[in-house]
Amino acid sequence: MISESAEEALEKIWVFQEDHPDNPLSPKIKSFNPEVIKELEDLKFIQQEEGEFKLTSEGMEEAKNVIRRHRLAEKLLHDILGLSGEDMETAACNFEHIMEGGVEESICNLLSHPDKCPHGKPIPPCECRTQGGHRHGHGHHQCDCTAGVKTIIDKTVLPLNKMDKGETGEIVYIKSSKRDNLQKILAMGVLPGRKIEIIQTYPSYVFQMEHTQMAVDKDIAESIYVGSGSN
Numbered sequence: 264m265i266s267e268s269a270e271e272a273l274e275k276i277w278v279f280q281e282d283h284p285d286n287p288l289s290p291k292i293k294s295f296n297p298e299v300i301k302e303l304e305d306l307k308f309i310q311q312e313e314g315e316f317k318l319t320s321e322g323m324e325e326a327k328n329v330i331r332r333h334r335l336a337e338k339l340l341h342d343i344l345g346l347s348g349e350d351m352e353t354a355a356c357n358f359e360h361i362m363e364g365g366v367e368e369s370i371c372n373l374l375s376h377p378d379k380c381p382h383g384k385p386i387p388p389c390e391c392r393t394q395g396g397h398r399h400g401h402g403h404h405q406c407d408c409t410a411g412v413k414t415i416i417d418k419t420v421l422p423l424n425k426m427d428k429g430e431t432g433e434i435v436y437i438k439s440s441k442r443d444n445l446q447k448i449l450a451m452g453v454l455p456g457r458k459i460e461i462i463q464t465y466p467s468y469v470f471q472m473e474h475t476q477m478a479v480d481k482d483i484a485e486s487i488y489v490g491s492g493s494n
Contacts, residue, residue, distance in 0.1 A: 265325070267360055269302045273326040274333055276318060281384070292316040331387040332359040334380035335370055341381040342374065344446050351381065361452060369455030373436060419491055423461070423468060424484035431460045432491035439486035451477055453487060 272295050279291045292300065292309060293316065300316075303309045308322030318326065336355040340346045346354060362370060368389060371377075377386055420435050434457050439445050453472065462476060463469035468484040469476055479487075 265306060266299075266302060268296070268299050269306070269308075270329045270360070271356070272299050272303060273308065273322065273329045276322075277326040277330045287315070288318060289315040327387045329359070331389070332362045332367055334384065334386045335359075335367065335374070335377075336362060337380045337382070338374055338377050338386070339370055339449070343449060345442065347381070361454075366454050366456040369434075369436075373455055420488050421491075422485045423459075423470065423479075423487040423489055424464075424481050426461045426464070426489060426491075428461050428464055430491060431458065432489040433458055435488045435490040437486055438488060441482075441486075444483055444486050447479075447483060448486060453477070459489060 272292075275295075276288060276291060279286070279288065292303075295303075300309070303322065304311070306321075306325075307319055308325055309316050310319055311317075333355055336358040337351055340351050340354050340358065344354075371389055376389075380386055426432070434453060434455050436455055437445065437448055437453070439448075457472055460471040461468070462471055463478075467478045467480055469478045
């Protein structure tokens with residue numbers, strides 16, 4: 264399990280390579296905390312040759328994944344919550360660490376597979392985009408995986424307020440014309456791809472997401488669409 268500090272170091276390495284493609288990486292890596300350097304070495308993400316550090320192929324892949332999550336987080340926070348500048352950057356640094364697996368793919372799908380972050384820097388493509396994904400929209404690729412939605416054919420999709428106590432499912436998408444509602448939902452970490460269980464439906468809607476219980480009113484519950492059924 265990689266630490267957040269090591270992930271941030273890999274992110275800095277990736278950005279350094281983008282901005283200075285002809286410069287050696289070793290001085291940049293040597294500027295990191297010794298504990299972070301040791302962790303990256305133990306994980307086989309960097310190696311030392313003749314006193315100089317280099318990024319391994321495994322390290323390059325992990326750095327790509329880290330930067331992808333960070334830039335997707337920036338795009339989500341910018342486009343949905345309207346954040347920018349330092350507020351967006353700080354929130355993205357925290358947000359990226361919960362964007363794993365199906366959550367990351369679902370957010371990518373929610374954003375229509377963006378190519379660039381709000382700063383105009385490229386977002387590394389997901390595997391399904393690099394393995395023959397179809398063109399979609401204005402130059403974007405559309406994944407065949409539907410990013411965690413599992414296709415509507417084998418899932419019943421309902422707004423959270425239509426579900427019964429004890430039902431479980433996976434958040435498929437968020438839909439609301441009210442920016443305030445979207446801000447509240449995303450601030451709670453309620454994201455496509457996350458699993459939930461309905462605990463209570465009256466007087467408020469209470470659901471469990473991992474180890475946390477959350478309560479929302481009907482207006483918010485109507486905006487959260489959950490898929491349940493066979494996989």
